[in-house]
């Protein structure tokens with residue numbers, strides 16, 4: 026579903042000069058699998074995910090998402106992904122329903138298809154009570170649901186989630202965790218980034234440790250535990266990162 | 271590019287900005303209210319001030335009044351003038367600090383001299399920058415002139431000469447400009463300027479809202495990852511901002527025309543009826559539309575550079591000045607739309623509209639203006655599209 030090969034992104038920054046945010050990354054993630062990018066601040070998680078979502082262009086290397094090349098067919102890639110981050114906002118002056126309708130239209134849904142899918146999503150996420158509410162008057166949890174609805178309105182086979190639980194309270198964060206589990210059951214390919222270890226440990230099939238733009242190691246949690254003879258993921262993470270210093 | 275998607279973006283942006291109070295104010299309220307308020311406020315203020323000044327009693331001083339006892343008596347009888355004693359060396363400061371409004375200085379033995387058929391002069395002190403002082407000055411001048419005329423009459427009578435003999439030729443003037451043309455002249459000065467400024471102003475908040483505003487609220491990334499090309503995004507936003515500029519300009523024109531037709535500006539020159547010929551309407555349309563496109567593109571491109579609403583505002587304020595100064599060319603008398611001018615953006619539009627309102631249609635130059643404006647408009651659109659394609663602009667950190 027996702028296959029990157031030698032993906033690299035270099036930013037030209039006026040003050041800092043060249044920044045290699047993503048350095049020659051190669052990994053893959055299958056349908057029904059949750060792939061976790063685990064890294065410190067500035068490790069390159071967001072940049073990697075933006076490259077996959079085609080909002081940034083790679084400096085070199087490429088990736089294929091759901092069978093489409095991110096450089097050659099970005100439009101097709103976008104149709105196949107749902108993208109959600111802790112920072113993405115919502116249009117404050119639209120209602121929940123209008124927001125969903127807008128994105129549904131952008132994904133090419135219309136008329137009865139659109140209505141059907143909208144009703145489905147609203148029911149699924151239990152949004153009936155506040156669907157007519159203007160977004161900026163909704164609670165954080167309700168906004169979170171609108172964001173999720175926007176992300177999955179076109180039923181994408183691939184989900185790209187950048188620290189989706191950042192800045193959320195416990196309950197809202199749990200909603201997201203449930204949402205990821207549900208998506209995994211539905212056979213979606215999910216790549217998500219976090220620096221919250223227990224979340225990664227709980228959700229990820231494959232964990233990739235990313236540091237200074239490079240993937241230092243990738244594997245399942247039991248593989249890591251086996252190799253380093255350490256139980257806790259945070260300890261494993263620190264060990265791997267320190268070894269490379 | 272898929273036009274259907276551009277349309278979806280456009281309608282969503284329109285819905286969004288029409289729910290924004292700031293846009294409503296700048297796009298609807300400002301153009302609708304600015305003219306009635308401006309014209310009504312200004313003229314009624316000036317009129318009432320002038321009326322008050324005429325009725326008020328003003329203090330004046332006479333210097334060396336013993337030289338003109340007769341004149342002094344006449345002045346004393348005028349109810350709106352009050353005589354005050356001021357030493358001659360503090361006249362200037364007395365006028366400056368408004369203790370008195372004006373002063374007259376009579377020369378040595380003025381009235382005796384006049385009786386002896388000698389001539390002399392009187393001096394009036396006043397402050398031209400003070401409206402009340404200027405009014406008193408006019409009054410005193412009239413008064414002294416009437417007095418001088420009476421002295422002349424006496425002298426002529428003595429010699430048995432008819433006064434008419436002194437004025438063999440009377441010069442009369444008649445203004446052949448119809449009230450409509452006079453009104454048209456003033457409107458032709460203001461309208462182009464106002465139109466251009468309103469168009470820019472009307473597009474400003476939507477442009478900020480749809481670019482820097484989206485960055486600030488974190489919604490920009492959601493449309494970047496939706497299946498829209500950068501061109502579709504920029505065009506959808508472009509048409510929304512364009513609509514705002516055009517609507518603002520149209521509302522402004524309507525409001526200005528209506529308020530001058532209704533004579534809201536009572537007493538002012540704009541009171542004269544104003545009617546726009548269909549050709550002038552066409553010229554306004556032909557010249558404003560590409561300029562609005564240019565504005566919309568530039569506004570979007572510049573506002574997109576900013577990270578936040580505030581930053582975008584500070585970027586766009588200088589642009590306002592860059593537009594105000596060329597637009598002010600419409601106030602300059604004698605400046606005409608020449609072929610060279612037709613290539614200068616804003617100036618060409620302002621001049622073309624001004625002349626059209628005066629009934630001068632230089633179609634050749636108007637088309638040059640149109641074409642050159644279209645070039646600038648495409649430049650504006652391209653700049654906006656480029657900005658949306660640039661990673662360093664979209665993801666500025």
Ligand SMILES: Nc1ncnc2c1ncn2[C@@H]1O[C@H](COP(=O)(O)OP(=O)(O)OP(=O)(O)O)[C@@H](O)[C@H]1O
Pocket residue numbers: 036037038044045046064065066067068069070071072073220661662665666667
């Ligand atoms: N648009 C940009 N221009 C210049 N440098 C950038 C840009 N975006 C990211 N960077 C730099 O690239 C590096 C990786 O950033 P990135 O945002 O991908 O990290 P991250 O792992 O997501 O961090 P965080 O946990 O803080 O979100 C950082 O050094 C960052 O400063």
Ligand SMILES: [Mg+2]
Pocket residue numbers: 070071072187
């Ligand atoms: Mg990040």
